[in-house]
Amino acid sequence: MTRIKTIRGLLLIAAIVFSTALVAATHYAVSNLFERSVRDNAMRDANTFAEMTFQSMFQLMRTGWSRQQLEEFIRAIRRSVDNTQHQIQIYRGPRVAELFGEISQPAFDDPIRKVIASGDSLQLNNGPEVRFIHALRAEDQCRVCHTNAQPGEVLGVIDVRQDITPLLAASNRQFLLAFAPIIPVAVIATLLMVAYIRRRLDRAIGGFATNIRSVSKLADLRQIEKARLDFGFSEFSPVAGEVKQLLERVRGVAVDKEMLEFEIRLLEKFILTSDVVKDWREYVNRLLLDIDDVMPAYALFSIFKIGDDIFDLEVFWRYTPSAKSQQLFETTVKESLGRNPYFAGGYAVSIEHNIADSSRSLPELVREDIEVQTKSLLVEAPKIGGIVGIGMQAQPGADSTRWLVVESILSTLLNVVGSVKAIDKYTKDLEYYATRDPLTNLYNQRVFWELLDSETIRSGRHGYKFGLLVVDADNFKSVNDTYGHGFGDMFLQEVAAAIRSAIREDDLLARYGGDEFVVILPETDLAGTTEVAQRIIDSVTTMSIETPDGARVTGSLSVGMAVYPEHAIETKDLFLFADTMMYRAKAEGKGRLAIPTPQDVVEVFRSLSEKSILILAAVEARGVIPYFQPIVNPKTGEVEALEVLSRIRLEDGSILVADAFVAIAEKMGLMHKLDYILMERALEIVSQSDYKGLLFLNMSPRALVLNDFVQETRRIAASFDFDPGRIVFEITERETIKNMALLERFINTLRAEGFRLAIDDFGSGFSSFHYVKRFPIDFLKIEGDFIVGMKHNEKDRALVRSIVALGRDLGIRTVAEYVEDTEVLAKVVEQGIDLAQGYHIRRPTPSIEEALDITLG
Known part of the structure; x- marks a missing residue:
């Protein structure tokens, strides 16, 4: 096909095609419109005709007509439409025929049957014929004669038809004559x-x-x-x-060439030095002067995020601006920010103006100058605190090519100034959070020990006393598990604020970890310490927080106390004493203060000393004893795994269970060493047996921060030629969830070495589900309270069913803990849990042979 090469020819052909298409489309649209009008009119006529016929019939029926009158009426109706395009037929329904007999009428077609069945009139408006079928439904007064009918039932139908072909043909002829x-x-x-x-x-x-x-x-x-x-x-x-x-x-x-030389001269100045970081505003002022030498420029500005919805606007003026120009510029920048989606949620702006050369005044600015000549670069850069912007305004007549170079310089300047601000902010944040807990903004554990050491030295030198409180928020785990970590964090913040309000301004408050706080009370004796402690308890007790579901949660504290030098002169001893007293308060019913007596000093330090000595001796003599508890298939009774539990044998032959020494060992920083010894002793025993199943080992939270944990566990497994795939490390929420990134790296490293992973107490908190989502988990050890509760509580059964379904969908095996009797075991089997452990199956035993000798009853 020959291509059209002239606009004249293209326009001519396009005009002809357009005209033809327009005429055809118009004809089609108008004729269709007219046809619809004809059809609608015909349908309305049919509807009216049917209604009039019915009304006539109704008037006759009320006089009590005979069959002969009925037939004569139908013939009269038919004669009335002779020599017209209409047809009418009256049908007697089954209910009427049942009572008065059949009449001569055509057989029912599908539309008639549909109207009789549904009781709704029907319009058929397709093809050359318009058809309206009117349903004659029984009313209360109809039942005088039609005794077998109920109101609303169809007694008959009136079928009106009209052939509209002649009307359509006539309309088309008229339209063509008018349109030509x-x-x-x-x-x-x-x-x-x-x-x-x-x-x-x-x-x-x-x-x-x-x-x-x-x-x-x-x-x-x-x-x-x-x-x-x-x-x-x-x-x-x-x-x-x-x-x-x-x-x-x-x-x-x-x-x-000229502009590249200018660009090079400026870029040579974009070097971050300590002087630039120290006085970056003067640095930007000098850059503005250099830019103005080549391109007349009178202002630069930068926007940085310095807090939640708080931005810092710095304006750098070439010369001194008037107050009106400053106000106009600020308004224009804020309007520009308002159009940016990042600022849509609202923001606050802190504004500071800087002048590079104050010896001259800047000509008065008008709004058009700023709107037309502002070049803004808004870049989202999370690493430097959010939105960063920098812009330039220049006088009219500037060379456009120079603008391109200046814009590239501004982009570089954006990164330089942003980096300077970021370094300054990051340094301040490091300094702050090196000493503060990010959740409560209280001193952290490291600073607490420094302050405690300092207060001990100061009080010892001046002969002062001071008090130490160890404060634990009661039932915090329940609050956290019930309402989630977000509410749990808010709860801890409120507790911290309540404690802060109850102590003096110069008292030292720190968050020790989790739900535990510590307070140092300088120059305070036993009576004063007791008074402050009780005030803290009262302050938190009156606290009430609304939960996400509208309930109210109140606070309660268990507080232990110690006074220097009455109860100890060494900082660690003083802390351990107060910590022990706190646990005594919890054991006595929570929500109270444990006030030490002289006898407590003897008992506490004897107990702490004995346990500390035992732990040190266990590490020194490698005296940790592994106990084995079988994990079985509840359907077959086959032992598929053994959980290894830590025990220490005392000199009198008695056994110290883990609950009695784990907390002290963790505070002494020795728990990981006990874990290593336990792992070595367990692998040694297993290697000498015929057992080929899995070993479950609990993991201390301290393992997360030990650089050598993975290497050490790998070395231990390799020394016994033990497949890492047979070792399952159990992780709990405890302290790990607060640093998900660290936990993720740690777990991925373990998995890379071939070790398997289980979540202990699954379902006890929201973070367990985060673990399943983010980490490669092999086993879910279902919270034991849910397992025990299955005997009597449908909610517990529902929760367990959900966890089992989740594990099945994700390809993770489930383990039931606390299987204490036959009834619980039956529920475990009923719910389809893969594995089970508990005292009903076997108590922990040092004998691996006994652990493997299982018969489920």
Whole structure:
């Protein structure tokens, strides 16, 4: 097919095609519209005719007509539509025929049967015929004669039909006669439009050609740039714009060298030094002066996020601006921020103005200067605190090519100034959070020990007493598990605030970890310490927080106390004493203060000393004893795994269980060493037996921060030629969830070495589900309280069913803990839990042979 090469030919063909299509579309649309009108009128006539027929019938029926009168009425109705396009038929329904007998009528077709069945009238408006079927439904007064009918039942139908073919044919003929004169008028109008468009194009293209022929030197390009290129139609405006941009790029080649030299000179100054970080505002002022030497510039500004919805706007002026110019500039910048989605939620702005050269005043700015000549670069950069922006305003007449270079410089300046601000903020944050707990903003554990050491030395030198309180939030785990970690964090913040309000300004409050706080009370004796402790308990007891479900949660504290030097003179001893007293308060019923007596001092330190000595001796003599508890398949009784539990044998032959020494060992920093010894002793025993199943080992939270934990466990497994895939480390929420990134790296490293992982007490807290989502977990050890509760509580059974379904869907095996009797074991089997352990199956035993000798009853 030959391609059309002229606009004239293209317009002519397009006009003809357009005219033809317009006429055809108009004819089609109008004729369809008319046909719909004819059909609608015919349907309304049929509807009216059927209603009138019914009303006539109804009037006769009320007089109690005979069968002969009925038949005569039907014949009269039919005669009334003879020699017309209408047809009418009255049908007697089954209910009437049942009572009064059949009449002569055509057989029911599908539409008639549908109306009789549904009781709704029906309109059929397709094809050459319009049909309306009117349902005759029984009313209360109809039942006088039609005793077998109920109100609403169909007694019969009136079927009205009309052939609309003649009407449609007549309308088409009339439309064609009326439309014929319009066709030549449309064609002539189209041709005139084509001629007009062609004349406008010829004039615009001729003018553009004249401008191009006038270019004889580089300076002439600026004249064409300033000229208004008009092709007569807005659709061709992009062509004119592209031509101007091309000319601008061509003209820019001649100044590339000059601008590159300028750019290099500035970029050489973009080097971060300690002086730049220290006084970055002076640094930006100097850069503004350098830019102004090449391109007249009168202001730079930068926007940094310095807090939650708080931004810092720094404006750098070339010369001193008026107050009106400052206000106008601030308003314009805020309006620009308001149009950015990042700021849509609202923000606060702190504004500071800086002047590079105060010896002169800046000419008064008008709004058009700022709106037209502002170049903003808004970049989201989380590493430097959120949104960072920098912009420039220049005087009119600046070379556009120079603007391109300056904009690239501004982009670099954006990163430089942003980095300076970020370094400053990051340094301050490091200094702050090195000493503070990020949740409560209280001192952290490390600073607490420094303060405690300092207070011990100061009080010892001056002969002062001071009090130490160890405070534990009662039932915090229950609050955390019930309402989630978000509410739990808010609860701890409220507890911290309540404690802070109950102590003196110079008393030292720190968060020791989890739900535990510590308070140092300088220059306070036993009576004063007791008074402050009780005030703290009262303050938290009156606290009430609304939960997400609208309930109220109140606070309760268990507090232990110690006084220097009455109860100890060494800082660690003083802390352990107060910590022990806190546990005594919890054991006595919580929500109280344990006030030490002279006898307590003897008992506490004897107990702590004995346990500390035992732990040290166990580490020294490698005296940790592994106990084994079987984990079985509840259906078959087969032992598939053994959980290894830590015990220490005392000199009198008695056994110290883990609960009695784990807390002290963790505070002594020795728990991980006990774990290593336990693992070695367990692998030694297993290697000497025929057992080929899995070993479950509990993991101390301290393992997360030990660089050598993975290497050490790998070494131990390798020394016994033990497959790491047979070792399952159990992790709990405890302290791990507070640093998910650290936990994720740690777990992925363990998995890379081949070890398996289990979540202990699964379902006891929200973070357990985070573990399943983020980590490669092999086993879920279901919270024991749920397992025991299955005997009597449907909610516990529902929770267990959900956990089992979750594990099955994710390919994770489930383990039931606390299987204490036959009834619980039956529920475990019923719920489809994969594995089970508990005293009903076997108590922990040092004999691996006994652990493997299982018979489920």
